[in-house]
Amino acid sequence: MGPSSSEAPTGKILIVDDHQVVLSGTIDILRQNYPTYTLVTAKTAQEALEQLASHSLDLAILDLSIPGEPQEEAKVEHGIELLRQVMRQYPEQNIAIQSTHVKALVRVRSEIDSHQGGFTTVDKSMSSQDLVQRIDGALKGFSYTRDIKAIKSGIELKPEWLDVLTLAFHEGLQDKAIAQQLNVQPSTIRHYWNKLYDVLAIDPEIDKKEGKNLRSLTEIRARERGLLD
Known part of the structure; x- marks a missing residue:
């Protein structure tokens, strides 16, 4: 009370x-x-x-x-x-x-x-x-703050990684357009995707072999963990 x-x-x-x-x-x-x-x-x-x-x-x-x-x-x-x-x-x-x-x-x-x-x-x-x-x-x-669950111990979410998620799945932009929006090279965007795969426990080689679409899987995992609305 x-x-x-x-x-x-x-x-x-x-x-x-x-x-x-x-x-x-x-x-x-x-x-x-x-x-x-x-x-x-x-x-x-x-x-x-x-x-x-x-x-x-x-x-x-x-x-x-x-x-x-x-x-x-x-x-x-x-x-x-x-x-x-x-x-x-x-x-x-x-x-x-x-x-x-x-x-x-x-x-x-x-x-x-x-x-x-x-x-x-x-x-x-x-x-x-x-x-x-x-x-x-x-x-x-x-x-x-126990209701706020960390995604993966020891990994800090960078704002630019979240920007990539938002631009890709809210705005529907491809990597080249995302790079232009963030004023970085396309190779940097690919690096950000790799970091996101790590954070979201996605193994590109294994998941590809299982027939999974990496971007779709990324969106699903990101929504489950509160990174996307």
């Missing part, structure tokens, strides 16, 4: 979610458990950054699938980029991720591990009691 009213803690909590039903539900739970806290809300990444710049926040509760700006489509990429900016600009900010896309946080695992503020995750399917427990932890500066 959250702190009792007799303790009368005060502070501000930001809730970022573009679904009004979820937003209202989270607000109701927070009002019951943190009645003396001021709640502020945002429905886009842009609004969230504006709220962060305007308030000294005790906690930011972030959904990942949100619009970047008003009228934009909600995408996990927007939430991940917002999280990156928040951790970069506010390295001691307490953060709770409340999302159905928690596994996508593997894309920024190393940055999360370096974050100095509290950091917890809450799947939207969890109970309100679990939500309050995770919020309590984040408010106290604790970290709970």
Whole structure:
């Protein structure tokens, strides 16, 4: 349970979610458990950054699938980029991720591990009691990141590898076009693919002999592990 009213803690909590039903539900739970806290809300990444710049926040509760700006489509990429900016600009900010896309946080695992503020995750399917427990932890500066599973021990995901996945499977680009987009040589893109095969436990020789399409297999594995939406 959250702190009792007799303790009368005060502070501000930001809730970022573009679904009004979820937003209202989270607000109701927070009002019951943190009645003396001021709640502020945002429905886009842009609004969230504006709220962060305007308030000294005790906690930011972030959904990942949100619009970047008003009228934009909600995408996990927007939430991940917002999280990156928040951790970069506010390295001691307490953060709770409340999302159905928690596994996508593997894309920024190393940055999360370096974050100095509290950091917890809450799947939207969890109970309100679990939500309050995770919020309590984040408010106290604790970290709970066991829900973010590393893909392969000892291998750090590079941003450029994720760019290749996005350009290939979201934009439908071939290697030459990807190289132009990233301003590198095509041979570099082939190197990135080899790194991705390693990360995703794909053996090109064996999988080819078994009749598997490497790009299709890469897409399947990347989606399973939260690297693609």
